[in-house]
Amino acid sequence: xxxxxxxxxxxxxxxxxxxxxxxxxxxxxxxxxxxxxxxxxxxxxxxxxxxxxxxxxxxxxxxxxxxxxxxxxxxxxxxxxxxxxxxxxxxxxxxxxxxxxxxxxxxxxxxxxxxxxxxxxxxxxxxxxxxxxxxxxxxxxxxxxxxxxxxxxxxxxxxxxxxxxxxxxxxxxxxxxxxxxxxxxxxxxxxxxxxxxxxxxxxxxxxxxxxxxxxxxxxxxxxxxxx
Amino acid sequence: xxxxxxxxxxxxxxxxxxxxxxxxxxxxxxxxxxxxxxxxxxxxxxxxxxxxxxxxxxxxxxxxxxxxxxxxxxxxxxxxxxxxxxxxxxxxxxxxxxxxxxxxxxxxxxxxxxxxxxxxxxxxxxxxxxxxxxxxxxxxxxxxxxxxxxxxxxxxxxxxxxxxxxxxxxxxxxxxxxxxxxxxxxxxxxxxxxxxxxxxxxxxxxxxxxxxxxxxxxxxxxxxxxxxxxxxxxxxxxxxxxxxxxxxxxxxxxxxxxxxxxxxxxx
Numbered sequence: 131x132x133x134x135x136x137x138x139x140x141x142x143x144x145x146x147x148x149x150x151x152x153x154x155x156x157x158x159x160x161x162x163x164x165x166x167x168x169x170x171x172x173x174x175x176x177x178x179x180x181x182x183x184x185x186x187x188x189x190x191x192x193x194x195x196x197x198x199x200x201x202x203x204x205x206x207x208x209x210x211x212x213x214x215x216x217x218x219x220x221x222x223x224x225x226x227x228x229x230x231x232x233x234x235x236x237x238x239x240x241x242x243x244x245x246x247x248x249x250x251x252x253x254x255x256x257x258x259x260x261x262x263x264x265x266x267x268x269x270x271x272x273x274x275x276x277x278x279x280x281x282x283x284x285x286x287x288x289x290x291x292x293x294x295x296x297x298x299x300x301x302x303x304x305x306x307x308x309x310x311x312x313x314x315x316x317x318x319x320x321x322x323x324x325x326x327x328x329x330x331x332x333x334x335x336x337x338x339x340x341x342x343x344x345x346x347x348x349x350x351x352x353x354x355x356x357x
Numbered sequence: 358x359x360x361x362x363x364x365x366x367x368x369x370x371x372x373x374x375x376x377x378x379x380x381x382x383x384x385x386x387x388x389x390x391x392x393x394x395x396x397x398x399x400x401x402x403x404x405x406x407x408x409x410x411x412x413x414x415x416x417x418x419x420x421x422x423x424x425x426x427x428x429x430x431x432x433x434x435x436x437x438x439x440x441x442x443x444x445x446x447x448x449x450x451x452x453x454x455x456x457x458x459x460x461x462x463x464x465x466x467x468x469x470x471x472x473x474x475x476x477x478x479x480x481x482x483x484x485x486x487x488x489x490x491x492x493x494x495x496x497x498x499x500x501x502x503x504x505x506x507x508x509x510x511x512x513x514x515x516x517x518x519x520x521x522x523x524x525x526x527x528x529x530x531x532x533x534x535x536x537x538x539x540x541x542x543x544x545x546x547x548x549x550x551x552x553x554x555x556x557x558x559x560x561x562x563x564x565x566x567x568x569x570x571x572x573x574x575x576x577x578x579x580x581x582x583x584x585x586x587x588x589x590x591x592x593x594x595x596x597x598x599x600x601x602x603x604x605x606x607x608x609x610x611x612x613x614x615x616x617x618x619x620x621x622x623x624x
Contacts, residue, residue, distance in 0.1 A: 142387060160379075167378050171371035179363070210363070296569045318382065 148308045149286050155279030155312050159272055163319035166268040169261045170326040177333045180258060183212025184340060191344075197222060197351075213254035213337070214344055221247035221345070225352050236356050243352060247345050254341070258334050262327060269324035276316020283309025533604070534612045541601045542618065548594035551622045552586035559583050561591055562619045569609055571600035579617060591620050 145156060190200065204211055204219040211219070224246035228239045287305020291297050561582035566575040576595050578588055603613045 164375055164379060167375035168371050171374045172367060175367040175371065176364075209361070298568060298570055298572070300570070 220250040265327040272319040276313040279312025573599040
């Protein structure tokens with residue numbers, strides 16, 4: 131009786147005292163939490179950089195700089211170029227290539243330019259959206275994994291209870307507390323992942339809209355140049 | 358700076374930050390919960406006992422008395438004496454025929470008598486032997502009965518001693534249990550708020566059912582004091598005073614699983 135009453139209820143003892151499947155669940159959850167936080171930070175950096183580069187390129191583009199200069203700069207700094215710069219580069223490259231051909235149809239020229247920009251846009255979007263799906267699955271699955279660990283732990287603690295003739299709260303409580311740690315870790319992994327996923331999805335969406343509108347406007351500018 | 362260098366630096370930074378985040382959370386969690394643990398520890402209820410009930414003596418059953426059955430006394434051997442040989446009648450000299458005949462008759466008679474005598478003697482000897490044997494048997498029976506009686510009385514004495522010991526132990530256990538009972542009563546009394554409407558010194562009896570930890574499972578009014586407020590006050594006091602200090606194991610089952618307790622405002 132006294133041994134169970136004097137049960138050390140600190141978190142560490144709860145984790146070390148849990149049964150093997152529950153500990154396994156905890157380790158899986160801890161790893162997914164670590165990875166999701168890693169991707170969260172990585173995504174914060176990447177998206178912030180992409181936004182900064184996009185804003186800077188838009189500023190340069192709309193400040194009336196020469197398109198050829200801009201293209202040259204984009205080609206030179208291809209390694210550190212932003213997504214919008216790359217879209218511009220691929221579109222302008224296609225446009226100049228086709229324009230040199232004799233007797234080119236304006237509609238066909240604009241179509242191919244747009245296709246080139248579209249392809250680059252898709253690639254860039256894929257890069258920006260990468261590992262968002264990981265955050266989404268951590269956010270939706272890890273509560274269930276934690277719940278599995280909890281259910282398993284409670285099952286065990288009740289099975290142990292069957293051997294005790296007189297069941298009191300102090301017999302059940304430590305086992306349930308141990309088991310609930312798994313749910314706590316699952317929620318701990320899931321909540322930041324869900325919040326970050328929503329935030330990043332919104333950010334990427336806003337960037338995509340910016341890219342789209344830039345593509346349309348740039349197409350108009352190029353089309354005006356043909357005539 | 359190239360994009361590859363930037364992204365690798367960002368990856369390292371992200372990994373480090375993620376790790377630091379987890380360490381921070383772990384520290385918060387550990388310290389947060391252990392702080393609560395200490396808070397709980399500071400609130401301790403102490404029971405004061407004037408004399409602590411000693412551990413119940415381990416009732417050691419005395420070994421069963423070994424009554425060694427005494428070997429029955431050896432039967433006296435009755436040796437049947439061989440019957441004495443009849444002495445041959447002295448041969449008479451035949452003088453005359455008559456005399457001879459008489460002699461012969463007499464001889465025959467003598468012989469018959471001798472035979473009779475011989476027979477009688479043998480009978481007597483046999484009878485004697487029988488008598489002796491019977492006597493010996495009776496003696497043996499007597500001895501055996503005496504031994505049995507002795508064993509019986511020894512066993513009875515042993516039983517008596519055992520009973521006395523058991524009674525003594527029971528009395529000692531009862532005294533110990535009374536100590537626990539007094540502890541419970543004292544503890545309950547602390548929580549009783551005697552209603553001002555109470556008059557006299559009525560007695561209320563309660564049947565209390567406990568759990569092995571000393572928690573109260575059930576309290577039932579067995580005999581009312583006549584004042585409902587006083588009854589209710591005692592019942593709530595019993596519930597408030599739990600857990601009680603109770604012995605473990607058999608003593609609990611025997612004395613504290615369910616017991617009746619009487620309360621008076623003034624005792």
